[in-house]
Amino acid sequence: MADANALDPPRWLRALLILSAVAVMALLVLLPLAVVLGSGFAGGVRAWYAALSEPDALAALRLTLFTAAIVIPLNAVFGTLTAWALARFEFRGKRVLLALIDLPFAVSPVVAGLCLVLLFGNHGWFGAWLQAHDVKILFARPAIVLATLFITFPFVARELIPLMQQQGSDEELAARSLGAGAWTMFRRVTLPNIKWGLLYGVLLCGARAMGEFGAVSVVSGHIRGLTNTLPLHIEILYNEFNSTAAFAVASLLCALALVTLVLKFWLESRHGDALASSQRRH
Amino acid sequence: MDAIAKTRPGAGPRRPLPGFGFSLGLGLGWLGVVILLPLSALVLHAAGLGFAGWWRALHDERVQAAVKLSFGASFAAALVAACAGTLVAWVVVRYRFPGRRLLDAMVDLPFAMPTAVAGIALTALYAQNGWIGRWLQPLGLKVAYTPLGIVVALVFIGMPFAVRTLQPVLETLGREPEQAAASLGAGRFTTLRRVVLPELLPAILTGFSLAFARALGEYGSVIFIAGNLPYRTEIAPLLITIRLEEYDYDGAVAIAALLLAASFLCLLAINAIPNLFKHARRRDG
Numbered sequence: 001m002a003d004a005n006a007l008d009p010p011r012w013l014r015a016l017l018i019l020s021a022v023a024v025m026a027l028l029v030l031l032p033l034a035v036v037l038g039s040g041f042a043g044g045v046r047a048w049y050a051a052l053s054e055p056d057a058l059a060a061l062r063l064t065l066f067t068a069a070i071v072i073p074l075n076a077v078f079g080t081l082t083a084w085a086l087a088r089f090e091f092r093g094k095r096v097l098l099a100l101i102d103l104p105f106a107v108s109p110v111v112a113g114l115c116l117v118l119l120f121g122n123h124g125w126f127g128a129w130l131q132a133h134d135v136k137i138l139f140a141r142p143a144i145v146l147a148t149l150f151i152t153f154p155f156v157a158r159e160l161i162p163l164m165q166q167q168g169s170d171e172e173l174a175a176r177s178l179g180a181g182a183w184t185m186f187r188r189v190t191l192p193n194i195k196w197g198l199l200y201g202v203l204l205c206g207a208r209a210m211g212e213f214g215a216v217s218v219v220s221g222h223i224r225g226l227t228n229t230l231p232l233h234i235e236i237l238y239n240e241f242n243s244t245a246a247f248a249v250a251s252l253l254c255a256l257a258l259v260t261l262v263l264k265f266w267l268e269s270r271h272g273d274a275l276a277s278s279q280r281r282h
Numbered sequence: 283m284d285a286i287a288k289t290r291p292g293a294g295p296r297r298p299l300p301g302f303g304f305s306l307g308l309g310l311g312w313l314g315v316v317i318l319l320p321l322s323a324l325v326l327h328a329a330g331l332g333f334a335g336w337w338r339a340l341h342d343e344r345v346q347a348a349v350k351l352s353f354g355a356s357f358a359a360a361l362v363a364a365c366a367g368t369l370v371a372w373v374v375v376r377y378r379f380p381g382r383r384l385l386d387a388m389v390d391l392p393f394a395m396p397t398a399v400a401g402i403a404l405t406a407l408y409a410q411n412g413w414i415g416r417w418l419q420p421l422g423l424k425v426a427y428t429p430l431g432i433v434v435a436l437v438f439i440g441m442p443f444a445v446r447t448l449q450p451v452l453e454t455l456g457r458e459p460e461q462a463a464a465s466l467g468a469g470r471f472t473t474l475r476r477v478v479l480p481e482l483l484p485a486i487l488t489g490f491s492l493a494f495a496r497a498l499g500e501y502g503s504v505i506f507i508a509g510n511l512p513y514r515t516e517i518a519p520l521l522i523t524i525r526l527e528e529y530d531y532d533g534a535v536a537i538a539a540l541l542l543a544a545s546f547l548c549l550l551a552i553n554a555i556p557n558l559f560k561h562a563r564r565r566d567g
Contacts, residue, residue, distance in 0.1 A: 009470070014377060017369065017372070017373055017377070018373050018377055018379050020369060021369050021370045021372075021373035021374070021385065022381070022385060024366050024369065024370060025370060025385055025388050025389070027414075028366075028392075028437065028438055028441060029388050029389075029391045029392065029438075029441075030388065031407055031413065031414070032395075032400060032403035032404055032407060032438070033391065033395075033403070035403050035406050035407050035412075035413060036399060036402075036403045039406060078308065078309060078312040081304075081305040081308050081309050081312075082305070082309035082312070082313070084301060084305040085301075085302065085305040085306035085309050086309075088299050088302075089299070089302050089306070091302075091306070097310075097313075099549065099553070100313060100317065100318070101313070102549065103317060103321075103549075104317060105495075105496075106495050106496075106499075106545035106546070106548060106549050107321075107499065107542060107545055108498065108499025108500070108501065108519050108538075108541050108542075108545070109499065109501055109502075109519075110499065110501050110519040110520075110522050110523060110538070111324070111499065111519075111522070111538045111541055111542055112320070114324065114522060114526065114534055114535070114538050115320035115321055115323055115324045116320055117526060117531075118320075118323040118324055118327055118531070118535070119319065119320055119323045121531075123531065124323070125323055146316070146320075149316050150316055150317060150320065153313075153316055153317055169299060172299055173298060173299065176298060176299065176300070182300035182301055185300070186301075204393075207393075207394050210396070211394075211395070211396025211397065211398075211399070212396075213396060213397045213398040213501065213502035214397070214499075214500075214501035214502050214519065217501075217502075217523070218523055218526065230396075231396050231397075231398040231399070231502070232398075234398050234399065234402065235398055235506075238402050238506065243402075243406070246402060247402065247406075250396075250398075250399040250402060250403070253395075253396045253399050254395065254399055257391065257394035257395045257396065257399075258394075260394045261387060261390055261391060261394050264390065264394075265387045277450075
C-alpha cells in the first residue's frame with residue numbers, strides 16, 4: 001500500500017487537478033445550462049408559459065413530436081435489422097458497411113440538408129416529377145423527417161452491434177436447435193437480451209431527433225406554424241430580439257436534454273452489464 | 283450440429299441462424315434510401331462541376347476565408363478539447379471525491395443539449411453584458427461575435443468526444459506499469475511521460491480527430507455566437523446555406539464536397555490510428 005501511495009501526487013496537486021476539472025466543466029457546461037433556465041424565467045412564470053402556449057410555439061412542438069414519432073420507431077426497427085445482419089453473420093464488404101453506418105456522424109448537418117435539396121428541389125433529380133405530380137417534399141414535413149432520419153441513422157445500430165457481438169449467438173443457436181422458429185427465437189431470446197441496449201440507442205436517437213437544427217434548417221423553409229420545429233422556432237424568436245421567449249422555449253428543450261441524461265445515467269448504472277461495454281460505468 | 287443440419291435442411295451448418303438475407307437486404311435498402319441516395323446526389327453534382335465550375339466556386343476570397351476559418355477554429359477547438367478532456371477524464375477515473383459521479387454525468391450534456399440552445403446560451407454568456415463577457419470586457423477580450431467565440435462553441439461541442447474516448451482506456455490501464463516504473467527508480471514526471479502518456483496517446487488522438495470532424499461541420503451552436511461577418515466570422519457550413527439561398531447550387535455543392543472530403547479523411551485517420559501505434563510499438567520492441 002505504501003508503494004502505491006508513493007506514486008500518488010501530493011495532496012495539493014491532487015486538489016488542484018480536481019478543482020481545475022470542476023472549473024472547466026462548470027464554465028463550459030453548467031453555466032450555459034444555468035443561463036438558459038435563468039433567462040427563460042427572467043420574465044416570470046407567466047411570461048414563460050405565454051411563450052410556450054403561443055400558437056406558433058405549439059405548432060413547432062407538435063411538428064417536433066410528430067417527427068420524433070416517425071423517426072424513432074423506424075430507426076429502432078431498421079437499426080435492429082442491420083445490427084442482426086452485421087453482428088451475426090460474416091460476409092464480404094462487412095467492414096465497408098460498418099463504416100457507412102458511421103458516415104452520418106461525420107457529415108455536416110448542413111451538407112445532409114443540401115443533399116436533400118439536390119434530390120427534391122425544383123432543379124433536383126426528382127424535382128420535375130414531384131412538381132408534375134404535385135407532391136411536396138422539400139420545405140414541407142417529409143423533408144424534415146428525411147433530414148432527421150439521415151442525422152439519427154447510426155444511433156441504434158451503433159449501440160446494438162458491439163452489444164450483440166459481445167453476447168455471442170450461443171443462446172440463439174440453442175433456441176434454434178430446440179426447434180424455435182425465427183420469430184420465436186427473436187422474440188424470446190434476442191429481444192430480451194438486447195432490450196436495454198435498444199432503449200439506450202432509442203434514447204440517444206430521440207434526443208438528437210428533437211434537437212436537430214442544421215439539417216432541418218436547410219430543408220424546412222421556415223414557414224411559421226407549418227414547418228418550424230422547436231429549435232427553428234428558437235432561432236426565429238432570438239433573431240427577432242425576443243430573447244426571453246427564445247430562452248423559455250430553449251428551457252423546454254433543456255429539460256428534455258436533462259431527462260435524457262438522467263435516463264442514460266440510470267441505464268448505465270442499473271443495466272450497465274446489458275449495454276455495449278463502452279457504455280459500462282464502474 | 284449434424285442433427286440440426288439433417289432435421290432443418292434450410293439451415294446449413296455455415297449459417298445456422300435465420301434471417302441473413304432478410305435483415306441484410308432491408309438494412310442495405312434502408313441505408314441506400316436514407317443515406318447513400320442523398321449523398322450520391324451531392325457527389326455526382328460535384329463531379330459534374332468540372333474544372334471550370336470548381337475554379338469559379340473556390341477561387342472566391344469569401345469562400346477561402348470561410349474554409350480557412352472553419353479549419354483553423356476547428357483545429358484550435360479540438361486541441362483545447364483534447365487537453366481539457368484529458369484533464370477531466372483523468373480526474374474522473376483516478377480520483378475519488380464528492381460529486382465525481384455528477385461530474386462524469388455532466389460530460390454528456392453537450393451531446394444531449396440541442397445545438398441551437400447551446401448557441402444562444404453561449405452567446406448570452408459571452409456577450410459584452412453577459413455573465414462571463416462582462417468580466418472579460420475590462421481585459422480587452424471580446425469573445426462573442428469574434429473567431430474566439432467560434433472556438434468556444436466548438437470546444438463545448440467537441441469536449442465530450444475527448445473525454446469519452448479516453449475514459450475507457452484510462453480505466454483499463456491500471457496502475458501496475460506505473461508502480462513498476464516507480465519501483466525501478468523513475469520519477470513521477472518520467473513515469474508520466476515514458477509509461478502513461480504513450481498508452482493514452484492513441485485515445486487522445488482519436489478524441490482529437492472526432493472533435494475536429496464534428497467541429498468542422500457544426501452549425502447550430504456556432505451561428506449565434508459567430509456574428510457571421512463575411513470574410514471574418516463566417517464559417518463554411520453557413521456559407522453553404524447562403525449560397526443555397528442565392529440559388530447558387532454549384533457554389534454550395536463545391537463547399538459541401540470539400541467538407542465531405544475532409545470528414546472522410548477524418549474517418550480514415552480515426553480508423554488508422556490504432557494500427558499506426560501498433561506498428562510503432564513493434565518497431566520499438
